Amino acid sequence: MWSISKIASLVHEWLSNTFSATWVTVFEMVIAGVLVISLFAVLGLILVMMERKVSAWIQIRLGPNRVGPKGMFQSAADTVKLLVKEGMTPNGADKLLFNVAPFLAIVVSMLLMAPLAFAKDFTLWDINIGVLYVSAISSVSVISILMAGWASNNKYSLMGAMRSGAQIVSYELSAGLSIMAIVVLTGSLNFNDIILSQADGWWIFKGHLPIWIAFIVFLIAVTAETNRAPFDLAEAESELTAGFHTEYSGMKFALFFLAEYVNVFIVCAIGATLFLGGWMPFHIGHWDGFNHIMDFIPSSLWFFGKTFFLIFLIMWFRWSFPRLRIDQLLNLEWKYLLPISMVNILLVTAMAILKWHF
Amino acid sequence: MYLVNYIKEVLSALRSLLIGMRRTLFYFTHHKEIITEQYPDNRATLKLADRFKGEVVMPHNENNEHRCTGCTACELACPNGTIKVITKFDITPEGKKKKAIDKLVYHLELCTMCNLCVYACPSDAIKMAQTFEHSVFDRNQLTKVLNFPDSKIMDGVE
Amino acid sequence: MSGSTILFYMLAGLILGSGLLSVTTRQLFRAAIYLLFSLIGMAGMYFWMEYDFIAAVQIVVYVGGITVLIIFSIFLTQQAGELLPQAKFSRSLFSALASFCAFALVMIQILGHTFPTKTATTVDPNVKNIGYQMLGVNSGGGYALPFEVVSMLLLAALVGCIIIALNQKPIKK
Numbered sequence A: 001m002w003s004i005s006k007i008a009s010l011v012h013e014w015l016s017n018t019f020s021a022t023w024v025t026v027f028e029m030v031i032a033g034v035l036v037i038s039l040f041a042v043l044g045l046i047l048v049m050m051e052r053k054v055s056a057w058i059q060i061r062l063g064p065n066r067v068g069p070k071g072m073f074q075s076a077a078d079t080v081k082l083l084v085k086e087g088m089t090p091n092g093a094d095k096l097l098f099n100v101a102p103f104l105a106i107v108v109s110m111l112l113m114a115p116l117a118f119a120k121d122f123t124l125w126d127i128n129i130g131v132l133y134v135s136a137i138s139s140v141s142v143i144s145i146l147m148a149g150w151a152s153n154n155k156y157s158l159m160g161a162m163r164s165g166a167q168i169v170s171y172e173l174s175a176g177l178s179i180m181a182i183v184v185l186t187g188s189l190n191f192n193d194i195i196l197s198q199a200d201g202w203w204i205f206k207g208h209l210p211i212w213i214a215f216i217v218f219l220i221a222v223t224a225e226t227n228r229a230p231f232d233l234a235e236a237e238s239e240l241t242a243g244f245h246t247e248y249s250g251m252k253f254a255l256f257f258l259a260e261y262v263n264v265f266i267v268c269a270i271g272a273t274l275f276l277g278g279w280m281p282f283h284i285g286h287w288d289g290f291n292h293i294m295d296f297i298p299s300s301l302w303f304f305g306k307t308f309f310l311i312f313l314i315m316w317f318r319w320s321f322p323r324l325r326i327d328q329l330l331n332l333e334w335k336y337l338l339p340i341s342m343v344n345i346l347l348v349t350a351m352a353i354l355k356w357h358f
Numbered sequence B: 001m002y003l004v005n006y007i008k009e010v011l012s013a014l015r016s017l018l019i020g021m022r023r024t025l026f027y028f029t030h031h032k033e034i035i036t037e038q039y040p041d042n043r044a045t046l047k048l049a050d051r052f053k054g055e056v057v058m059p060h061n062e063n064n065e066h067r068c069t070g071c072t073a074c075e076l077a078c079p080n081g082t083i084k085v086i087t088k089f090d091i092t093p094e095g096k097k098k099k100a101i102d103k104l105v106y107h108l109e110l111c112t113m114c115n116l117c118v119y120a121c122p123s124d125a126i127k128m129a130q131t132f133e134h135s136v137f138d139r140n141q142l143t144k145v146l147n148f149p150d151s152k153i154m155d156g157v158e
Numbered sequence C: 001m002s003g004s005t006i007l008f009y010m011l012a013g014l015i016l017g018s019g020l021l022s023v024t025t026r027q028l029f030r031a032a033i034y035l036l037f038s039l040i041g042m043a044g045m046y047f048w049m050e051y052d053f054i055a056a057v058q059i060v061v062y063v064g065g066i067t068v069l070i071i072f073s074i075f076l077t078q079q080a081g082e083l084l085p086q087a088k089f090s091r092s093l094f095s096a097l098a099s100f101c102a103f104a105l106v107m108i109q110i111l112g113h114t115f116p117t118k119t120a121t122t123v124d125p126n127v128k129n130i131g132y133q134m135l136g137v138n139s140g141g142g143y144a145l146p147f148e149v150v151s152m153l154l155l156a157a158l159v160g161c162i163i164i165a166l167n168q169k170p171i172k173k
Ligand code: SF4
Pocket: B056, B077, B078, B079, B080, B081, B082, B083, B110, B111, B112, B113, B114, B115, B116, B117, B118
């Protein structure tokens, strides 16, 4: 059967037979870069479309329905519009930082793509400390927002950036602690090890209540980290025009927009990997027949299915809940999520030592 | 005790969030009852709500007669100065002079569709219509005369 | 020149260049951003040496933590948007001298040190190993004691910060 990993190894073989080792590395880097960029484009189109359709259905509307069959090409048309728009730099702005910020945002999302396991035996960079790497790199994304907010020289932008900075810095803690729960159980920071440890059942089923708590805390924290409603007060339209990207237009705005959606994809992919088994098919204990049938569904489908399920969940949050105030936001983190996840990690550790999980 | 309250608070918060999400999921799965009007595709079948007000009109009957007495109550009631009643004096068969309208000028571009003129009219001569496609290329077209040319007041309306 | 060497020089250029810009720029916020790039370059250097764990920690602590803190304090200070005054010549001279001395000290150390080629196999950065190293006492090759001492220092600093920030009026009897 054809799988992504097989295609990858075939390409690698062909390249190593034709070129010298250095050129193989260079070519593979180029191929990986092109793949990541095209994945970005496709994800941007799909996620924007999905968001608009989901929001429409939740609000009993139709959503975009003019461009193409059922409006499916609306986001492509929007992309063209953004591409041909003029990218303005305001006069009073810090020109250098203003123009660097969107690229920093998108580069951070690209770096975050690297350790994800998209399918069985298919990772761009199977780094040993994947989980730590992800939480490290994602902490850089706040810098691009702070940079954009400052360089715009606009009070709304600065305020949005400040809010978003406070929000990301504080929610990183509980996101990290809930990720830590899984690391404690598996004893590894490597994404592939974590996935392999779920061969006999995903952690969400094996881990009892503490993992459920960790999962809920993780979902709330990553929703906040990606600046999405109900935690979107960094760009709260009704208060701050558009927050940190008020002054951005054209392609630079599009890059921020794209980075936001790709970040949603990435955090959902991480959530799916840690809690729902990544590309691991749905296995139940020792029902070998059942497990075997499940193995026939390709692993990449499992991965994308779970990821898109989580993305849908986050979109569902966005269109259900009203926006929080800044004090409510910080209360939620420091008075509720953080203490709960700290107690929770103690519970998980006890569970891991006593081997109470299945 | 504090801890019990804390846990209760968290659980009730989660419960209320779930109730909200159940509601939106219900809407998400029931997209049959879409409220979007696909104007202009459905122009022929478009149904507007009864309370929708598009513009002020003056109904006439088949003999080209209206009910307006020219009392200018509507002009006084209008907060925007939208209506201008221009009166004239008709000569009745008995030879008396009688006040009647020459023109009831209505500036659509000033109207806020507040319905006050319709309330004010003592003889029910004007009402709100439901037309809404008012865009024109020349602003002058928005100044309308509501009574038809050569129209008369209905018999029996004082 | 192999690709690896080219990468090394690129990273070194990034670190030095942005470091230099960071001390010479007259815009406070830009200085912070240049510092950030310099720190990222150092993390890149660790990645280049395949010390992934240290690289990630470098990013978490210095980029995600300290630089964000610096940027926040810049945001909260007044007149942070204005140009800094031109440094006095004598002051730049002394700073240059001081940094040259530090540089010379480090270089003397490095040049005098004989680097043993490949001491051991690369450090195994799995969680168990890290955990044992962090929590084990000295005899087991762990660093629990120094770790705790450092954390005492941090605790003292935190308590000091809180006391300074409190600044409450004494309660009247
Ligand atoms: S609807 Fe209101 S604004 Fe319009 S003409 Fe009547 S009174 Fe004036």
